[in-house]
Amino acid sequence: MSLFQALDFNLSLKGILPSSTCRFVGGVLHLSADRLTLTFNPQAISLRGTRLLFRHITSIQTLRLSGYMVVRIVRALRSVRVPVSVDELSVDLNDKWRSDSEMSRVLSSLASLLRLWTVQCLNLTDCRMKSLSLILLLSQQSPVTLRLSKEILQMLAECVYEAQDEEMTSCFLQKVGRDLTPCALSWETLHYFLQRDISHVTVDLTETYMSFNIREILPFLNRIHFQQMSSTMMMCLMKEIYESRSSGFVSGLLSSVKNCINLQNRVLDSVHCAALRFILQHCTALTLNMLWTSIPEEELESILPLLSRVSCLRVDRVLLLRMLRCCSSSDVQQEASAVLLSALQHKLDFSCGSALDLTEDTPTQTLTPEDCRVMSTVIQRVYRDTHTLTQLNLHDCQINTAGIDQLFTFLHSVKLQCGKAMLLQFLSHVDDGKAECLSRALGEEVDLSQTHLDLQVCGGLALVLEHSEGLTELDLSQCHLTDQSLDVLLPNLHKAQNIDFSDNSIADAEAQKIYSIVSHNSNVKTVRLFKNRITSRDLFNRDPRFEIWFCQQTEIT
Numbered sequence: 001m002s003l004f005q006a007l008d009f010n011l012s013l014k015g016i017l018p019s020s021t022c023r024f025v026g027g028v029l030h031l032s033a034d035r036l037t038l039t040f041n042p043q044a045i046s047l048r049g050t051r052l053l054f055r056h057i058t059s060i061q062t063l064r065l066s067g068y069m070v071v072r073i074v075r076a077l078r079s080v081r082v083p084v085s086v087d088e089l090s091v092d093l094n095d096k097w098r099s100d101s102e103m104s105r106v107l108s109s110l111a112s113l114l115r116l117w118t119v120q121c122l123n124l125t126d127c128r129m130k131s132l133s134l135i136l137l138l139s140q141q142s143p144v145t146l147r148l149s150k151e152i153l154q155m156l157a158e159c160v161y162e163a164q165d166e167e168m169t170s171c172f173l174q175k176v177g178r179d180l181t182p183c184a185l186s187w188e189t190l191h192y193f194l195q196r197d198i199s200h201v202t203v204d205l206t207e208t209y210m211s212f213n214i215r216e217i218l219p220f221l222n223r224i225h226f227q228q229m230s231s232t233m234m235m236c237l238m239k240e241i242y243e244s245r246s247s248g249f250v251s252g253l254l255s256s257v258k259n260c261i262n263l264q265n266r267v268l269d270s271v272h273c274a275a276l277r278f279i280l281q282h283c284t285a286l287t288l289n290m291l292w293t294s295i296p297e298e299e300l301e302s303i304l305p306l307l308s309r310v311s312c313l314r315v316d317r318v319l320l321l322r323m324l325r326c327c328s329s330s331d332v333q334q335e336a337s338a339v340l341l342s343a344l345q346h347k348l349d350f351s352c353g354s355a356l357d358l359t360e361d362t363p364t365q366t367l368t369p370e371d372c373r374v375m376s377t378v379i380q381r382v383y384r385d386t387h388t389l390t391q392l393n394l395h396d397c398q399i400n401t402a403g404i405d406q407l408f409t410f411l412h413s414v415k416l417q418c419g420k421a422m423l424l425q426f427l428s429h430v431d432d433g434k435a436e437c438l439s440r441a442l443g444e445e446v447d448l449s450q451t452h453l454d455l456q457v458c459g460g461l462a463l464v465l466e467h468s469e470g471l472t473e474l475d476l477s478q479c480h481l482t483d484q485s486l487d488v489l490l491p492n493l494h495k496a497q498n499i500d501f502s503d504n505s506i507a508d509a510e511a512q513k514i515y516s517i518v519s520h521n522s523n524v525k526t527v528r529l530f531k532n533r534i535t536s537r538d539l540f541n542r543d544p545r546f547e548i549w550f551c552q553q554t555e556i557t
Contacts, residue, residue, distance in 0.1 A: 009061075012039040022049035030056035037062040040069055041092075050076035059085040067093045067106040074109040077116060084116075090123040111137060114144055123147040135159070138171040146175045150182040161189045169196050178202060181227040187216065194220040200256075202227055214240045221252030229257060231266045235275075242275035250282040260287040266294070273299040280306035287312040288343075290319060300326050304336040313343035317350050317365050321374070324348075328377035337378045338385060346388055348375065351395035351417075365397045372399065372406035383413035394418040401429065408434050416441035420451050427460035435463035445473040449500070458485040465492035477502040477528070486510050494521035502530040515539050515546075 009032065013025070022045065029036070038060060045053075050072055063086050065073070070091060093106060114122070114137075122137070122144050134156055137146065148156065157180060160172045173193065179202045180193070193201055202225040214236050217224075221237075238261075241249040254261075261279065268276065273295065280286070280303070288310045295303065304326060307313060315323065327337040341348075350365050379390050392414040399407070404425050411434070418426075423446075430438050442464070453461070453476070465471070474496035476489075481504045490513055493499065501514070511534045518524045529540070529548040540546040 009035050010037045010039075012041075014039075014041055015043050017042045017045045017049055017053075019046055019049040019052055022052040026053040026055055026057065029053070030058070033057045033061075034059040035061055037064070039064040041066045042069070045072065047072070047076040051080055051082070054082050054084060057082075057084055060087070062086075062088045062090065064090040064092070067091065067102070070106055070113060071109040074112045074116065078112070081116070083118070085118045086120065088121045088123055089113075089117075089119045090125075091127065093124075093127045107134075107137070119144045121145045121147055124152070125149045127152070135168070138168055138175060144175060145177050148176070153180075154183050154185075157183050157185060157193075158189065161192050164192075166196065169193070173199075173201065191216070191220075194223050199223070200225045204228055215244070218244065218246075218249045218252070221249060221256045224256045225258075226256050229262065231262050231264050234262050235266055235268075235272055238275040238279055239271060242271075242278045245278075247282040250279055253279070254283055254286065259283075259285060260289070262289045263293050264289050265292045268293065268295050268299070270296065270299060273303065277303060277306055280309045283309050285309075285311040287314075289314045291316050293319060295319070295322075297322075305339060307336075307343040308339045310343040312345060313340075315344075317352075320344075320348065320350070321371060324374045324378050328374045334381060337381045341378070341382050341388075341390060346382075347391045347393070348379075349391075349393040350397050351393045367394075367397055367399045367403055369400070369402040369406050372403040376406060376410040379413050380410050383410075389413060389415050391415045392417065394422055397422065399425070401425075404429055408437065411437040411441040414441055415443055420448060423448065424451060424457055427457045427464065430460040430463055432463055435460070436467040439464045439467040439469075439471075444470055445475075446471065446496075447473070447475040448479055449475045449477045451479055453479045453481060453485055455485055455488065458488045462488050462492055465489070465495045468492075468495045471496045473498050473500075475500045477504070479504060481506065483507075483510055487513075490514070490517055493517050494523055497523060498526040498528075499524065500528040501532065502528050504532055506532040506534060508534055508536050511536075512539070515543070518545060519543065 011029075017025075029038070040063065054073070054077065091110060093103065110122075113119075124134075125147055127149070134146075134148075134152070138160075153176065156172065160169055163169075169192075178199060180190075181202055181204045183203075185193075185203075190203065200223055204227045218237075218240060234257075237253060241253060261276075263276070266272075286309055288307075291314055293315075300322060304323065323340055327340055350367065352365070375392070379392075382388065382390070390413060395417060396419065399422065404422075407426075408429070416438075423442075426438055446461075446464070448461070458481075465474075477500045481501070486506070487510075493514070494517055506514075506529065511529065511532070514527065514529075518527055525545060527546050529546060531549075534540075534548065537548070540548050
């Protein structure tokens with residue numbers, strides 16, 4: 001076992017293998033063959049040696065064979081009947097088996113091997129052969145799945161279509177797992193497979209299919225799984241379904257795309273918006289992707305209430321603000337506010353990290369006081385009715401002082417994520433009445449590392465710490481803390497469980513004050529004091545909560 005682990009369970013048997021070697025190797029292989037990837041391509045091996053090698057093996061994870069070894073194994077094991085289960089059998093037919101007679105021989109042996117062994121997947125992606133040569137494998141009764149190269153699968157699909165044989169078609173779809181994703185099929189060929197299979201066929205519906213009449217595919221949507229679908233094709237299908245006024249086609253479309261409608265980066269006109277409304281009216285629990293999607297202003301108001309059918313909505317920052325403005329425009333849209341936040345899973349994300357538009361010159365988003373007022377109206381309206389906190393992500397955003405004051409009005413109803421620059425703005429403007437709301441909004445972690453904390457900010461942070469409950473991490477490393485600013489923080493320092501004061505030039509006097517606070521409060525778990533100017537180490541050595549090292553300073557004379 002340790003040998004196979006050292007080889008990462010990947011073993012290759014090549015060269016000349018005498019029977020004595022095969023007996024020994026076979027005795028070892030069976031110990032871990034079910035986890036092994038075995039490449040078996042010897043230069044020479046006897047039939048007896050082959051039987052000895054596989055005598056004790058009952059299962060193999062992955063077995064790679066040359067065409068020569070396929071023939072050899074079948075000759076050796078046909079009379080012995082050694083039952084072997086193989087998760088994946090990979091066969092390379094490119095090197096020696098090139099003539100038609102040789103190819104026919106190895107394929108016949110491969111068909112026999114599939115009857116002798118239980119093979120879950122037959123991997124022929126490295127083979128180059130005529131598709132007609134594979135017809136023999138389609139007739140196998142074993143439930144083996146074929147894995148073929150894109151070119152071979154394409155040719156085989158066309159061959160099966162031309163044969164128009166019901167049994168061959170059924171075997172073909174079954175053995176390729178009904179996955180025709182790599183194929184660029186004509187509509188006639190795809191239509192043939194869809195008519196003869198009641199299960200789902202997986203295809204890649206890209207613009208290559210736009211040459212045929214889209215309406216022809218609508219009755220078969222419930223039999224198709226789309227590996228991927230462009231937003232352009234999605235819009236075309238939605239438009240055709242809307243014009244047909246058939247709700248049955250809606251369920252077929254949603255089934256084919258796993259309940260996910262992709263309208264990313266599209267410009268919707270009034271007809272497209274009407275089609276979207278029709279889809280939303282006849283669905284539930286839909287995932288709707290509208291990143292960088294443009295919707296006419298006059299259409300937005302009628303779409304918002306229908307988002308109650310959407311379980312997950314993805315929008316960019318521009319469309320998000322437009323939706324929020326529409327919800328806050330009048331009391332008529334009060335219900336739409338709850339619908340929108342529910343579809344967004346109560347997350348308002350204005351950061352560039354989750355949905356960066358590469359067409360923008362800068363990832364920074366400037367939010368005006370009016371934008372903040374709109375957020376306040378919608379969030380507080382929903383919080384008042386449901387008491388559900390909204391996750392507000394303002395990373396990469398810039399807001400002026402008036403906007404910050406507006407945000408303070410609804411901090412009690414959000415979980416706030418923001419950059420350090422904005423956090424400094426909050427701390428600069430917080431007072432005793434606002435500190436509790438800010439503390440709750442910030443949650444369990446406050447990271448101000450690598451920022452300059454002046455007295456005003458430290459005063460605001462002290463107020464936040466005073467009202468905090470359950471603060472686990474307070475990172476004040478590299479904050480240029482002075483003795484005066486540190487004194488402001490000390491009375492409420494015990495509110496944080498883990499505190500990082502690293503790289504702040506803290507000297508012995510202030511370190512003694514920190515120790516005094518920590519030693520009398522069991523809430524504090526860890527205090528990091530790396531890279532400071534502390535020379536007296538006795539107290540800290542006795543308390544395992546302190547993590548510290550001492551830098552020797554050398555005077556240059």
